[in-house]
Amino acid sequence: xxxxxxxxxxxxxxxxxxxxxxxxxxxxxxxxxxxxxxxxxxxxxxxxxxxxxxxxxxxxxxxxxxxxxxxxxxxxxxxxxxxxxxxxxxxxxxxxxxxxxxxxxxxxxxxxxxxxxxxxxxxxxxxxxxxxxxxxxxxxxxxxxxxxxxxxxxxxxxxxxxxxxxxxxxxxxxxxxxxxxxxxxxxxxxxxxxxxxxxxxxxxxxxxxxxxxxxxxxxxxxxxxxxxxxxxxxxxxxxxxxxxxxxxxxxxxxxxxxxxxxxxxxxxxxxxxxxx
Amino acid sequence: xxxxxxxxxxxxxxxxxxxxxxxxxxxxxxxxxxxxxxxxxxxxxxxxxxxxxxxxxxxxxxxxxxxxxxxxxxxxxxxxxxxxxxxxxxxxxxxxxxxxxxxxxxxxxxxxxxxxxxxxxxxxxxxxxxxxxxxxxxxxxxxxxxxxxxxxxxxxxxxxxxxxxxxxxxxxxxxxxxxxxxxxxxxxxxxxxxxxxxxxxxxxxxxxxxxxxxxxxxxxxxxxxxxxxxxxxxxxxxxxxxxxxxxxxxxxxxxxxxxxxxxxxxxxxxxxxxxxxxxxxxxxxxxxxxxxxxxxxxxxxxxxxxxxxxxxxxxxxxxxxxxxxxxxxxxxxxxxxxxxxx
Numbered sequence: 001x002x003x004x005x006x007x008x009x010x011x012x013x014x015x016x017x018x019x020x021x022x023x024x025x026x027x028x029x030x031x032x033x034x035x036x037x038x039x040x041x042x043x044x045x046x047x048x049x050x051x052x053x054x055x056x057x058x059x060x061x062x063x064x065x066x067x068x069x070x071x072x073x074x075x076x077x078x079x080x081x082x083x084x085x086x087x088x089x090x091x092x093x094x095x096x097x098x099x100x101x102x103x104x105x106x107x108x109x110x111x112x113x114x115x116x117x118x119x120x121x122x123x124x125x126x127x128x129x130x131x132x133x134x135x136x137x138x139x140x141x142x143x144x145x146x147x148x149x150x151x152x153x154x155x156x157x158x159x160x161x162x163x164x165x166x167x168x169x170x171x172x173x174x175x176x177x178x179x180x181x182x183x184x185x186x187x188x189x190x191x192x193x194x195x196x197x198x199x200x201x202x203x204x205x206x207x208x209x210x211x212x213x214x215x216x217x218x219x220x221x222x223x224x225x226x227x228x229x230x231x232x233x234x235x236x237x238x239x240x241x242x243x244x245x246x247x248x249x250x251x252x253x254x255x256x257x258x259x260x261x262x263x264x265x266x267x268x269x270x271x272x273x274x275x276x
Numbered sequence: 277x278x279x280x281x282x283x284x285x286x287x288x289x290x291x292x293x294x295x296x297x298x299x300x301x302x303x304x305x306x307x308x309x310x311x312x313x314x315x316x317x318x319x320x321x322x323x324x325x326x327x328x329x330x331x332x333x334x335x336x337x338x339x340x341x342x343x344x345x346x347x348x349x350x351x352x353x354x355x356x357x358x359x360x361x362x363x364x365x366x367x368x369x370x371x372x373x374x375x376x377x378x379x380x381x382x383x384x385x386x387x388x389x390x391x392x393x394x395x396x397x398x399x400x401x402x403x404x405x406x407x408x409x410x411x412x413x414x415x416x417x418x419x420x421x422x423x424x425x426x427x428x429x430x431x432x433x434x435x436x437x438x439x440x441x442x443x444x445x446x447x448x449x450x451x452x453x454x455x456x457x458x459x460x461x462x463x464x465x466x467x468x469x470x471x472x473x474x475x476x477x478x479x480x481x482x483x484x485x486x487x488x489x490x491x492x493x494x495x496x497x498x499x500x501x502x503x504x505x506x507x508x509x510x511x512x513x514x515x516x517x518x519x520x521x522x523x524x525x526x527x528x529x530x531x532x533x534x535x536x537x538x539x540x541x542x543x544x545x546x547x548x549x550x551x552x553x554x555x556x557x558x559x560x561x562x563x564x565x566x567x568x569x570x571x572x573x574x575x576x577x578x579x580x581x582x583x584x585x586x587x588x589x590x591x592x593x594x595x596x597x598x599x600x601x602x603x604x605x606x607x608x609x610x611x612x613x614x615x616x617x618x
Contacts, residue, residue, distance in 0.1 A: 083510060096562065
């Protein structure tokens with residue numbers, strides 16, 4: 001049985017349909033990447049799996065049960081998510097933030113300072129290499145450190161599924177790799193199922209077991225990176241042409257020209273002509 | 277390889293000394309005690325603090341005892357509770373709106389209470405005894421209206437603030453219209469509009485006490501949800517918090533607290549904005565410490581300010597609300613600049 005899945009997921013903003021009928025399924029322990037052009041609906045799909053958005057049609061399932069029927073706290077014990085950006089001015093220490101990750105496991109009168117919870121917080125702090133920073137205030141951290149702190153909070157929930165929405169977008173290349181390696185460790189060593197929306201196609205190919213490409217609110221293609229990375233795939237889904245290289249069984253793509261922009265150029269008058 | 281820590285060391289490494297917070301809490305409590313003693317000692321007749329203390333402990337029926345027990349104590353306690361309610365209300369709202377500029381006025385408490393009070397004072401002056409109840413109900417009704425206007429599958433903080441500003445200006449206009457059409461009766465309304473504790477005695481304090489205690493208890497129970505909502509809506513939802521439900525409860529409790537305060541003291545502004553803000557600068561955003569510091573700080577501020585309003589211009593009694601804004605605003609601006617530099 002799949003760990004987390006979507007059945008004909010549908011959603012529209014007003015009259016504008018964003019996601020129309022997406023099926024996807026992720027196996028336990030798998031790392032799946034969702035890729036696609038801007039506005040394809042990929043982040044919306046992830047937010048439906050995270051129960052941040054209720055699907056207008058279809059349903060999201062966790063271990064075979066409809067997510068909408070699982071009580072919020074119970075769901076939060078099993079699914080955690082790291083978003084692209086966070087409340088950056090929040091004045092709490094890193095450790096206090098990570099302690100919040102224990103909330104789904106606490107009764108209303110408990111504050112999570114019991115030894116069993118503190119041990120999990122210690123584990124999350126060490127997994128994210130935050131030992132030195134744990135008593136610093138969040139606004140005093142760099143973007144990469146802050147993102148690691150929020151990831152540590154998510155894993156302190158001890159979820160079986162971790163969702164990531166373009167987690168590395170605002171990080172420099174070194175911090176991007178650091179974060180991805182950290183997630184890889186969680187995926188391989190702790191068996192956490194990971195679903196990531198990714199912008200960087202080469203990072204997606206490097207880290208994910210399987211990729212699902214979304215375009216215009218539908219699944220356009222899916223498969224292992226090596227099967228998926230073909231010239232026709234990039235032309236049809238992203239509208240670009242370029243070169244595919246394979247090193248150590250990991251494909252990478254170098255974009256060279258945009259298919260759609262080439263047509264635009266024909267009709268575009270020259271700026272010099274307009275100004276003369 | 278990290279060294280193995282002893283249990284005591286481990287505890288310390290997990291909870292670095294919160295000494296600073298305890299110092300702030302202790303200082304605020306000390307200020308409150310001092311403000312109460314000052315309030316009882318100062319006035320047109322000065323009573324030495326030792327005698328105040330004596331009068332509090334033993335019934336002596338002397339003149340000093342009469343003044344302390346029958347004149348000053350009820351007024352001091354009313355002011356104390358008013359300040360406590362406003363401080364808590366502001367602390368709750370600033371957290372739930374994630375906006376340091378929100379205060380009880382923004383959810384329509386003052387405008388709703390104001391319209392109700394002005395209506396009673398100008399159109400039905402015979403029913404003046406109903407004023408506190410009417411102001412309280414007006415405050416709650418306006419808050420409910422603002423919440424309903426902001427609701428669209430959920431009430432986001434920004435929509436609540438916008439609806440609050442709109443309803444406030446509408447009700448403000450209604451209040452002005454009432455006063456202009458009845459300009460001969462405005463004199464009686466003015467002290468209430470600026471917030472005054474003039475002539476408050478035991479019935480006022482007795483009325484306010486159960487409301488203050490209920491609001492205080494509710495606020496303390498909301499510490500944990502308030503801390504979780506501060507993470508942002510998405511983050512709180514991801515942790516399994518029912519965000520919309522708790523936001524509604526917090527706004528309702530804040531309206532209840534501020535409505536209780538203005539029902540007895542009129543529209544005392546400023547406290548709900550400034551006290552939690554300063555508390556936040558001193559102790560940070562954790563409601564476990566922010567909530568008690570805001571409650572004690574609000575109580576101390578109003579008690580001090582009312583004593584000053586009573587004595588500085590003797591024999592004229594100044595409305596405490598005016599004094600709070602007059603001296604409070606510059607101090608607040610100074611603290612903001614200082615806080616921004618750190």
